[in-house]
Amino acid sequence: MTTTMTRPVGTAGPMSPDASFSAIPFSRLLRVEWGKATDTRASRWLLAAVAASTVGLMLAPILSPSSIEQSYTSYLGFAAVGLSILLPVVAILTLTSEWSQRTNLTTFTQEPRRMRVVISKIVVSLILGVGAAVFGALVTAAGLGVAAASGRTLDADLGAGLLVAFVAYVLLNIMTGVALGALVHNSAAAIVASFVLPIGFALLGQASQLVANWLDYSTAFTWLLNGQWSGHTAQILVAVALWVAAPLAIGLVRTVRREIN
Amino acid sequence: MITTTALTKSYGNAPVVRDVSLHCEPGTITGFLGPNGAGKSTTMRMLVGLARPDHGTSLIAGHPFVELPNPPRVVGTLLDPSAMHAGRTGRATLTIAARMAGVSTDRVEELLDRVGLADAADRRVGGYSLGMRQRLGIAQTLVGDPQVLILDEPANGLDPEGIAWMRRLLRDFADRGGTVLLSSHLLHEVQATADHLVVISHGAVVASGPMDELLASSSLLVRTPDPDALAAALRAARVEYVAGPDRTFVVDVVGGAVTTETVARIAFEKQVLLTELRHSDSGGLEQLFFSLTAADAAPTQEAAA
Numbered sequence: 001m002t003t004t005m006t007r008p009v010g011t012a013g014p015m016s017p018d019a020s021f022s023a024i025p026f027s028r029l030l031r032v033e034w035g036k037a038t039d040t041r042a043s044r045w046l047l048a049a050v051a052a053s054t055v056g057l058m059l060a061p062i063l064s065p066s067s068i069e070q071s072y073t074s075y076l077g078f079a080a081v082g083l084s085i086l087l088p089v090v091a092i093l094t095l096t097s098e099w100s101q102r103t104n105l106t107t108f109t110q111e112p113r114r115m116r117v118v119i120s121k122i123v124v125s126l127i128l129g130v131g132a133a134v135f136g137a138l139v140t141a142a143g144l145g146v147a148a149a150s151g152r153t154l155d156a157d158l159g160a161g162l163l164v165a166f167v168a169y170v171l172l173n174i175m176t177g178v179a180l181g182a183l184v185h186n187s188a189a190a191i192v193a194s195f196v197l198p199i200g201f202a203l204l205g206q207a208s209q210l211v212a213n214w215l216d217y218s219t220a221f222t223w224l225l226n227g228q229w230s231g232h233t234a235q236i237l238v239a240v241a242l243w244v245a246a247p248l249a250i251g252l253v254r255t256v257r258r259e260i261n
Numbered sequence: 262m263i264t265t266t267a268l269t270k271s272y273g274n275a276p277v278v279r280d281v282s283l284h285c286e287p288g289t290i291t292g293f294l295g296p297n298g299a300g301k302s303t304t305m306r307m308l309v310g311l312a313r314p315d316h317g318t319s320l321i322a323g324h325p326f327v328e329l330p331n332p333p334r335v336v337g338t339l340l341d342p343s344a345m346h347a348g349r350t351g352r353a354t355l356t357i358a359a360r361m362a363g364v365s366t367d368r369v370e371e372l373l374d375r376v377g378l379a380d381a382a383d384r385r386v387g388g389y390s391l392g393m394r395q396r397l398g399i400a401q402t403l404v405g406d407p408q409v410l411i412l413d414e415p416a417n418g419l420d421p422e423g424i425a426w427m428r429r430l431l432r433d434f435a436d437r438g439g440t441v442l443l444s445s446h447l448l449h450e451v452q453a454t455a456d457h458l459v460v461i462s463h464g465a466v467v468a469s470g471p472m473d474e475l476l477a478s479s480s481l482l483v484r485t486p487d488p489d490a491l492a493a494a495l496r497a498a499r500v501e502y503v504a505g506p507d508r509t510f511v512v513d514v515v516g517g518a519v520t521t522e523t524v525a526r527i528a529f530e531k532q533v534l535l536t537e538l539r540h541s542d543s544g545g546l547e548q549l550f551f552s553l554t555a556a557d558a559a560p561t562q563e564a565a566a
Contacts, residue, residue: 023330024361032360040348102344105311106401109338110361112310112327260311 024111029120037094037124046090047128054082054136058143065147071155073162073226075143079136080169080225087132087170088177091125092190095181095251100188105260114256122178129174133167162227169225175244176217182251185258217243262287263409263442268307268317277303278314279464285442285457287408290435292455292472293444294550300464301444302340305413308442309338321409333362336409337402342394342418347387351378351397354386355404362405372400377426391418399427410434412443416450428454448550452476460550477540481512483524484537494531500524511541 037043057078061068068074095118098104104117111117147154177194184190198218205212205219212219213235220239223232263285270278278300285291295301306312308319310327319326322335329335345354355369373379376396386394395418402410410431416424431441431454445451451458452472459469468475485491488508495502495510500519502510512524521538528535 021331021334021363024363028360028363032357035357035360036346039353040346042348097346101346102341103346105340105344106338106358107361108311109309109336109340110333110358112329112332259313260306 024116026116026120029111029116030123033094033117033120033124034127036097037090037121037128043090043093046086046093050083050086050090050132051135053085054079054132054139057082058139062143062146065152069155070147070152072140072144072158075147075154076137076140076158076162076166077225078143079140080166082139083132083136083170084173087129087174088180088194089191090128091174091177092181092194093187094121094125094128095178096185096187096190099185108260115252118182118252118255122182125174125178126171129171130167132174133170136170137163137166165225165227169221172221172224172240172244175248179244179247179251182255183247184251185254214238215242262323262440263291263308263319263321263411265304265308265319266317268304268314268319270303270307270312270314277464278307280317281461281464281466283319283442283459283466283469285409285440287438287440288435289457290431290441290443290455291457291459292451293442293459293461294448294451295444295446295461297446299446299461301446301461302413304461305340305411305442305444308411309336309340311340331363331405333358333405333407335405335407336411337405337407338411339395339398339402339415340411340413342391342398345386345394345397348385350383350385351389351393352382354397355400358401358404364405368404372403375403376400392420392423395419395427396423399430408438409440410442412441414445415443416445416447416454424450477514477517479514480541481514481519481521481524482537482539482541483510483512483528483535484508485510485528485533485535487533490531490533491528491535494527494533495524497531498523498527500527509537 038047058075061070061075061078098107107117108114144154177190180190180194184193198216201211201216202218205216217239220232220236223229224236229236263283265281265283268278268281269276281300281304283291283293283304293301293304303312307314308321308326309332310325321329324335326332326336332338349357352369352373355372356366359366359369370379373382376399378393378396378400381389381393386397389397395415399412399415402412415427419427431443435441435456441455443451443454445454456472457470458472458475460467482505483491483502485508488504488510491510492502492504495512500512500523501515502512505511512519514520521540525535525538
């Protein structure tokens with residue numbers, strides 16, 4: 001095979017053989033991944049469902065003033081739980097959909113440094129998480145406004161520490177979804193796991209105090225949300241290591257190594 | 262330019278690709294031909310970093326693919342048109358590719374038009390036919406104005422008009438200095454599209470070279486109403502021949518020393534009328550393809566006989 005190109009010396013061809021285009025900047029990856037996470041009908045419905053479940057749960061303390069504590073933290077807690085039902089699913093789909101739809105056959109030929117792609121997906125998930133936390137705070141404020149307008153007295157017990165804990169709680173829930181998605185690479189399996197595992201560990205936790213205290217992350221994250229660090233710091237850190245750091249680390253290695261078919 | 266040296270890969274104990282060396286030059290279209298399961302797709306996936314070779318190297322435009330800073334600006338890859346997000350429109354799919362490559366999104370409209378999807382651009386890809394996905398995939402490969410195209414079975418799902426369109430597009434791409442590597446299990450497709458050929462069977466390259474060299478038949482077929490005069494003329498010119506049925510002669514080309522022009526000139530000088538003069542039917546690529554790829558089946562038949 002010896003076909004040679006004949007072209008006058010010193011003239012550039014219509015296609016330069018120079019491969020020295022600058023690398024794809026991370027900001028561009030981020031923008032593209034943000035688009036992918038939010039541009040499909042499914043993702044928009046899911047985000048709408050996150051919003052709806054948050055607003056829906058906020059109705060509980062408003063409608064049941066006698067049975068539910070009427071305080072700022074109590075209301076914020078409902079927003080946190082409302083956000084955390086489906087936000088991990090948003091993160092899971094952000095991480096898994098390219099495996100399920102097989103689009104990473106294209107994505108990883110556009111950016112073969114797969115770690116950059118995954119990190120941009122994680123950053124997108126965290127941005128969505130921060131946005132969700134802000135939304136949750138606004139819904140809480142609205143809920144408190146409605147409650148105040150109805151003439152209730154509300155305990156204004158919310159400090160900066162608990163607001164930070166709220167944001168951390170939302171982001172950690174997002175990160176459990178991120179870690180699961182990075183590890184499992186399959187949308188359906190990861191979503192099922194994200195619902196079954198907490199229930200499973202909660203049930204085991206009823207049988208074993210050890211499981212309840214150390215392995216059930218919903219308990220540990222609730223301590224975090226309520227600012228109950230004292231006596232639970234180690235347990236919260238173990239939950240983060242076990243449910244976020246470890247699966248994420250294994251998942252990143254798996255993502256970089258896996259062959260794409 | 263695509264260069265691989267001794268690419269080798271096994272899955273478990275099964276060798277899938279064995280010592281595959283390719284060399285695709287700018288300005289050429291190389292057809293990568295082999296039956297299904299011969300190792301074409303695995304080789305292509307190794308070229309673009311989606312699969313890791315056990316041994317061997319591959320370079321695109323002089324660099325390992327995974328070291329290209331912005332691959333879409335250098336090489337357009339289409340390995341599977343069904344691997345697209347069903348929920349995204351054609352335009353959205355192409356816009357993502359344009360953003361990734363860092364080119365203006367004006368190029369999206371231009372390419373949608375060029376691949377004939379302008380009217381279907383706002384439909385979701387899930388509703389596209391395979392042919393439409395191939396067109397969208399081709400548009401995706403072209404978005405970064407690359408110099409190399411790597412296409413796995415690009416003719417799949419295209420109608421005859423679509424296939425003709427794609428051939429023109431690839432020919433034009435190569436004529437402007439681009440390098441094309443396309444795979445196919447369809448002989449006629451490769452014959453009509455490519456100018457260079459690599460035939461792969463059971464993971465190993467069994468033939469490679471310029472298409473016309475590989476296809477050159479070893480004999481000419483000559484027909485005349487006056488066989489005696491032609492026989493005398495050929496003998497006088499010391500050209501080897503075998504007389505065939507129906508006043509035909511088969512003339513050996515002796516490795517290219519004897520051409521149709523040689524025979525025409527001999528006949529012209531002796532004023533012998535010829536009614537047919539051509540390379541004898543060798544079955545073209547088909548015969549080559551089957552003789553090469555069926556080689557492993559032949560011994561069994563012989564053993565059975």
